[in-house]
Amino acid sequence: MAVIRTKDLKKTYNSSMVPVHALNGIDLTIEKGEFTALVGPSGSGKTTLLNLIGGLDQPTSGKVWVEETEITQLKGNDLIDFRLKSIGFVFQAYNLIPVLTAQENIEFIMLLQKRPKKERQQRALELLNAVGLKDRAHNRPGQLSGGQQQRVAVARALAAKPKFVLADEPTANLDSTSTANLLDLMAELNQQEKVTFIFSTHDQRVIDRARRVVWLEDGRILSDETKM
Amino acid sequence: MLFLIAWRNIWRSKLRSLVIMFAIALGLWGGLFVIALSQGMVNQRMDALIETSISHLQIHHPQFADNQQVKWVIPKGQALIDSLRRLPEVRAAAGRTVVMGMVSSAAAGSGVQIDGIIPAAERQVSKIYEKITEGAYFDESVKRNPILIGKKLATKLKVNVRSKIILTLQDRHGNITAGAFRVVGIFETISSRFDEHQVYVRAEDLNHLLDTENAIHEIALILHDVEAVDPVATTLRTQLPALKVETWKETAPELDYINEIMNQTSSIFMLIILVALAFGIINTMLMAILERVRELGMLMAVGMNKFRLFSMILLETLFLAATGGIVGTLVSMGTVWLVARTGIDLSVFAEGLRDFGYDTVIYPVLAPEFYLEVGLMVFITAILSALYPAWKALKLHPAEAIRTI
Ligand SMILES: Nc1ncnc2c1ncn2[C@@H]1O[C@H](COP(=O)(O)OP(=O)(O)OP(=O)(O)O)[C@@H](O)[C@H]1O
Numbered sequence: 210m211a212v213i214r215t216k217d218l219k220k221t222y223n224s225s226m227v228p229v230h231a232l233n234g235i236d237l238t239i240e241k242g243e244f245t246a247l248v249g250p251s252g253s254g255k256t257t258l259l260n261l262i263g264g265l266d267q268p269t270s271g272k273v274w275v276e277e278t279e280i281t282q283l284k285g286n287d288l289i290d291f292r293l294k295s296i297g298f299v300f301q302a303y304n305l306i307p308v309l310t311a312q313e314n315i316e317f318i319m320l321l322q323k324r325p326k327k328e329r330q331q332r333a334l335e336l337l338n339a340v341g342l343k344d345r346a347h348n349r350p351g352q353l354s355g356g357q358q359q360r361v362a363v364a365r366a367l368a369a370k371p372k373f374v375l376a377d378e379p380t381a382n383l384d385s386t387s388t389a390n391l392l393d394l395m396a397e398l399n400q401q402e403k404v405t406f407i408f409s410t411h412d413q414r415v416i417d418r419a420r421r422v423v424w425l426e427d428g429r430i431l432s433d434e435t436k437m
Numbered sequence: 438m439l440f441l442i443a444w445r446n447i448w449r450s451k452l453r454s455l456v457i458m459f460a461i462a463l464g465l466w467g468g469l470f471v472i473a474l475s476q477g478m479v480n481q482r483m484d485a486l487i488e489t490s491i492s493h494l495q496i497h498h499p500q501f502a503d504n505q506q507v508k509w510v511i512p513k514g515q516a517l518i519d520s521l522r523r524l525p526e527v528r529a530a531a532g533r534t535v536v537m538g539m540v541s542s543a544a545a546g547s548g549v550q551i552d553g554i555i556p557a558a559e560r561q562v563s564k565i566y567e568k569i570t571e572g573a574y575f576d577e578s579v580k581r582n583p584i585l586i587g588k589k590l591a592t593k594l595k596v597n598v599r600s601k602i603i604l605t606l607q608d609r610h611g612n613i614t615a616g617a618f619r620v621v622g623i624f625e626t627i628s629s630r631f632d633e634h635q636v637y638v639r640a641e642d643l644n645h646l647l648d649t650e651n652a653i654h655e656i657a658l659i660l661h662d663v664e665a666v667d668p669v670a671t672t673l674r675t676q677l678p679a680l681k682v683e684t685w686k687e688t689a690p691e692l693d694y695i696n697e698i699m700n701q702t703s704s705i706f707m708l709i710i711l712v713a714l715a716f717g718i719i720n721t722m723l724m725a726i727l728e729r730v731r732e733l734g735m736l737m738a739v740g741m742n743k744f745r746l747f748s749m750i751l752l753e754t755l756f757l758a759a760t761g762g763i764v765g766t767l768v769s770m771g772t773v774w775l776v777a778r779t780g781i782d783l784s785v786f787a788e789g790l791r792d793f794g795y796d797t798v799i800y801p802v803l804a805p806e807f808y809l810e811v812g813l814m815v816f817i818t819a820i821l822s823a824l825y826p827a828w829k830a831l832k833l834h835p836a837e838a839i840r841t842i
């Protein structure tokens with residue numbers, strides 16, 4: 210069964226003088242275990258689409274389902290709780306709470322889910338281990354490199370055991386080595402833990418690593434290829 | 438962990454947080470100290486009045502207050518005094534013969550209240566003996582008609598210790614009589630009005646002039662504990678229905694009134710300080726939120742609900758206010774304690790205080806409840822000041838907040 214389904218998704222921004230049609234009817238289905246890249250020129254609507262799928266914004270029209278839940282119907286704290294339980298987020302930057310250590314940042318999500326302390330600590334350490342940062346558990350984000358911060362962000366996104374992880378240009382601020390490392394990590398988690406990843410990118414090297422590539426332009430899906 | 442995050446957040450902008458904490462501490466310190474000073478002033482006046490004239494409780498014939506005539510004595514006064522002294526709450530009781538009259542010297546005359554007292558008994562209820570600045574308190578050197586007068590009266594009459602002055606008054610039969618008295622002591626209290634209009638003679642001398650036999654118009658009571666004044670007054674009123682029993686608040690209603698005004702002034706003063714602090718806090722918190730828009734957006738995106746976000750901002754505000762508040766309160770307590778040991782001499786600025794019955798050396802005091810009250814007010818101010826910034830944060834739209842550069 211599909212993890213995500215969108216139906217005729219449209220988004221128009223009216224904040225400026227001229228309305229901007231950021232999305233013009235997107236029908237997209239993401240299956241469990243996918244490793245999918247959203248690709249397209251700047252302004253093509255990648256962030257807008259990810260925000261709608263992640264329940265961070267409301268579409269002008271159309272619907273989004275996450276498994277059986279029509280999240281475009283959810284509002285306020287219900288929507289926030291849904292994001293907390295079901296969706297992992299990795300942003301381009303400012304992913305972490307600067308006053309908390311790497312471990313505390315990961316535990317924080319589980320704390321919001323009211324998980325017991327023992328479990329929180331154990332899982333945070335497991336995840337840090339998985340992203341290769343066990344020895345940086347007690348460092349604050351400011352003491353970590355950009356690549357390390359993004360790895361902690363991935364670990365944080367997985368802490369809640371989400372149905373899928375959305376990553377909007379997670380490598381945009383990284384050098385090529387860190388980019389490669391982060392993609393290795395995501396691919397490994399995808400293969401071994403069956404974590405579903407949807408990420409947007411401009412970067413050809415990142416596109417090459419994706420198994421499915423969805424091309425957007427002017428808010429429409431231009432092509433949708435799955436590599437075998 | 439929300440506590441931890443909030444606490445660490447306030448230290449992200451150290452200088453800004455320290456400035457607002459310092460402002461809160463300073464505001465409280467100034468406010469509390471001024472209030473302590475005025476409270477000290479009022480208390481000293483109250484104590485002085487209680488000690489030198491009105492005592493804790495007074496008993497009179499019910500008609501005595503209307504027209505202080507000689508005939509309105511307390512029936513079986515001496516027996517009543519003896520039984521009052523046996524009450525466990527009562528520390529001391531003394532009777533007074535009270536009459537209005539004229540005092541005159543070669544230079545001038547003046548209307549006065551004449552209290553006929555038994556010096557040894559009066560010592561127990563009034564500290565006027567401590568206020569003697571010249572001469573002595575009814576020593577044995579003057580056998581006939583000694584009199585104590587106040588400093589202001591002495592100046593007005595141009596008399597000194599050992600001078601002779603004439604008291605003129607109406608006796609029991611309504612006849613005008615006069616007697617010559619010799620000044621044995623001059624007292625100076627914190628109230629120059631009192632010093633001008635009050636004189637003391639021995640009860641036996643006054644009774645002799647009035648042609649009365651141990652006439653007691655007034656019984657003054659000092660209790661072991663001021664707080665017991667109201668319950669004791671209530672009991673006495675039921676036991677002595679034919680007499681008028683008054684507490685110090687009733688004898689000198691202006692005292693309570695002044696107290697009330699002081700309290701109100703203090704409250705208004707605190708309110709102004711708190712409003713100023715509130716604006717400071719609002720400003721600081723708004724800045725803290727505006728520079729963290731993306732982070733707050735991220736927190737909402739990953740699942741921090743509105744209640745928790747609100748709590749976090751509230752906690753940050755409370756920590757700011759509490760830190761400043763605690764420091765300010767401690768510094769105030771220290772200052773009040775220190776200054777209370779030596780007193781603060783305002784005579785340079787305010788020699789005129791004495792005319793209003795206030796001491797010029799002030800010992801500030803603040804009741805412990807007041808610190809609590811102020812603590813609570815700062816707490817409430819902090820919560821109220823947090824509301825607007827928190828509301829601003831709650832209005833953030835996660836998708837837009839994250840986009841913000
Ligand atoms: N809040 C907004 N108000 C008005 N227009 C907006 C807003 N957000 C996005 N847009 C517009 O919507 C269109 C799609 O933007 P979006 O950010 O989704 O593109 P993108 O593919 O993520 O671009 P990039 O690769 O530069 O991140 C753009 O034309 C953008 O200017």
Ligand SMILES: [Mg+2]
Nearest residue numbers: 255256257377
């Ligand atoms: Mg984008």
